[in-house]
Amino acid sequence: MKLVTREEMRELDRRTIEEIGILGLVLMENAGRGTAQIIKKRFGPEKKKVAIFCGRGNNGGDGLVVARYLKNWGWSVKVYLLSEKEKITGDAKVNLEVWLKMGGELKEILNEEELHLIKEEIEKFDLIVDALLGTGLKDEVKGISKEAIQLINALGKPVIAIDVPSGIDATSGKVLGVAVKATLTATFGLPKIGLLIHPGLEYTGELFVVDISIPQVLVEEMNLKHTLLDPQEIDLWPLRPRPLDTHKLSYGHLLIIAGSVGKTGAAAMAGEAALKMGTGLVTLGVPKSLNPIFEVKLTEVMTYPLSDKEGVFSEEALKEVLEILPGKTALAIGPGIGTERGAKKLTLELLKLSRVPMVIDADGINCLVGELEVLKSKKAPVILTPHPGEMARLLGITSKEVQSQRIELSREFAKKYGVILVLKGSRTVIAEPGGHVFINPTGNPGMASGGTGDILTGMIGGL
Structure with a gap:
C-alpha cells in the first residue's frame, strides 16, 4: 500500500x-x-x-x-x-x-x-x-x-x-x-x-x-517512494512450492561468521534460523576454542573452526574465511563476534573482498563505526540490520535522534552508501539505494528480547 x-x-x-x-x-x-x-x-x-x-x-x-x-x-x-x-x-x-x-x-x-x-x-x-x-x-x-x-x-x-x-x-x-x-x-x-x-x-x-x-x-x-508492506500484496513467488527433482545444493550455502565467549547463543540462533528458512546448507564459522560447544549444540548446521585468541576471532581468521568462502552463495557476519581487532578486520576486509551478498548485523555493524566509507568498496549487495542504538553509533548521534527520524535517516544512509538498510524496531523501516522506503507493520512487543536480531540475520541470510 x-x-x-x-x-x-x-x-x-x-x-x-x-x-x-x-x-x-x-x-x-x-x-x-x-x-x-x-x-x-x-x-x-x-x-x-x-x-x-x-x-x-x-x-x-x-x-x-x-x-x-x-x-x-x-x-x-x-x-x-x-x-x-x-x-x-x-x-x-x-x-x-x-x-x-x-x-x-x-x-x-x-x-x-x-x-x-x-x-x-x-x-x-x-x-x-x-x-x-x-x-x-x-x-x-x-x-x-x-x-x-x-x-x-x-x-x-x-x-x-x-x-x-x-x-x-x-x-x-x-x-x-x-x-x-x-x-x-x-x-x-x-x-x-x-x-x-x-x-x-x-x-x-x-x-x-x-x-x-x-x-x-x-x-x-x-x-x-513510501510503501506499507501488506502481506496480501507481497510477491511470494520466490517461496513457491519446490520442484520435486531438487537437492540441498539447489537452495544455497550460507556462511555465517558469528560467536565469541559468552555469545555462542547468538551464533547458534542465526544458524538455526537460516535452516528454518529452507537454506540448503549452513556453515557456521566460529572461534576455534569454542567449536566443541557448537558441535554439541548443533545438528544440521555445520561448523568451521577459525583462529581465535581467548574465544574471540584473531586476525588470522580472515585468511581462513577467504579459503572457505568460494562455493558459498551468501555471507552473514556479526552476531556475537565482538569488536576486537580480529573481528573488525574480518568485517572490513570481507566487505571489500566478498563477491556474494552479505548481511551485517550486531557487532559487525559496531565494527563499521568510523569506517563507513568501506561500504562504498563492496563488490556485492550488502544488507545492514541495525537496531536504533547501533544506528546511532554508526551516525554519531543519539538513539532518540534516530527514533525521531527513522525514515529520513534510513533513506539517506541507504542512498549514500548503496546498501539496503533494515532499521529494526516497532514499524521496522527498510530502505534501498534507489530511495524507496518500506514500513513493516508486523511484529509485537514480545519480540523485544535478546536473540531476535540474531534470528533475523539468519533468516535474511537464508533467503
Whole structure:
C-alpha cells in the first residue's frame, strides 16, 4: 500500500482538481460521505448523539459534510465551529451554508472561556468527531485549538479523527505540542506516513482509508517512494512450492561468521534460523576454542573452526574465511563476534573482498563505526540490520535522534552508501539505494528480547 507525505497528498489533490477536472467540492463530499458511512457502520445501528468540532479550513468542511449525512440518517448532530462563520471560505463555506439551510445546529466557539462553558454539554454526546486541523499542520498547536484538543481527550468518549488526528504531523508522525487521541481515523485518498509510524501511530487508532476519487493514473505518475508492506500484496513467488527433482545444493550455502565467549547463543540462533528458512546448507564459522560447544549444540548446521585468541576471532581468521568462502552463495557476519581487532578486520576486509551478498548485523555493524566509507568498496549487495542504538553509533548521534527520524535517516544512509538498510524496531523501516522506503507493520512487543536480531540475520541470510 502506497503512503504519502503531506506535500504529495496536496499535489495529488491539486492535479485531480486542475488536470482531471474533479471539483474540490466533489472531493470534500466524497471524503465526508465516506467518513459518515464508516461512523454509521462502526458505531450503529443505534442512532447516536454526535458532537463535531470543526476548524475554519477544509478539514472543518469535511466535518460539515459528515454532519449533514449523519443528520439525514436521523442521528443527533451538533457542530462546534472554532471560528466566526463569516471567516469560513471556499468549499468549506459552501458546506457550512448547506448545513445551516437544512437547520443544522451550530455553535461558534471563539475563545477559551466559551470552550469551557460547553464542557457539561459535550459530555452528553456519545461520539466526538475531530475536524479541527488537517494535513497541512506544520507548527505547534496553540490557543483555542490546543484547548479544544485537550477537552476532547479528557472526555473519554470515542473519537473519530478526519484525515489525521489534529496535532499530528501528517508526514513525520510527530506530536505538534498536543494531539487528539483518536479511536479511529478516516484518512482520505492514501494513508499518510505519519499515521503509520510512531508516535502518530499511537494517536490514530483504527485506520480507514476513504476513496475520494483520486485517479489511479495520477498515483502511478507520482512515483511514490513510501510503501506499507501488506502481506496480501507481497510477491511470494520466490517461496513457491519446490520442484520435486531438487537437492540441498539447489537452495544455497550460507556462511555465517558469528560467536565469541559468552555469545555462542547468538551464533547458534542465526544458524538455526537460516535452516528454518529452507537454506540448503549452513556453515557456521566460529572461534576455534569454542567449536566443541557448537558441535554439541548443533545438528544440521555445520561448523568451521577459525583462529581465535581467548574465544574471540584473531586476525588470522580472515585468511581462513577467504579459503572457505568460494562455493558459498551468501555471507552473514556479526552476531556475537565482538569488536576486537580480529573481528573488525574480518568485517572490513570481507566487505571489500566478498563477491556474494552479505548481511551485517550486531557487532559487525559496531565494527563499521568510523569506517563507513568501506561500504562504498563492496563488490556485492550488502544488507545492514541495525537496531536504533547501533544506528546511532554508526551516525554519531543519539538513539532518540534516530527514533525521531527513522525514515529520513534510513533513506539517506541507504542512498549514500548503496546498501539496503533494515532499521529494526516497532514499524521496522527498510530502505534501498534507489530511495524507496518500506514500513513493516508486523511484529509485537514480545519480540523485544535478546536473540531476535540474531534470528533475523539468519533468516535474511537464508533467503
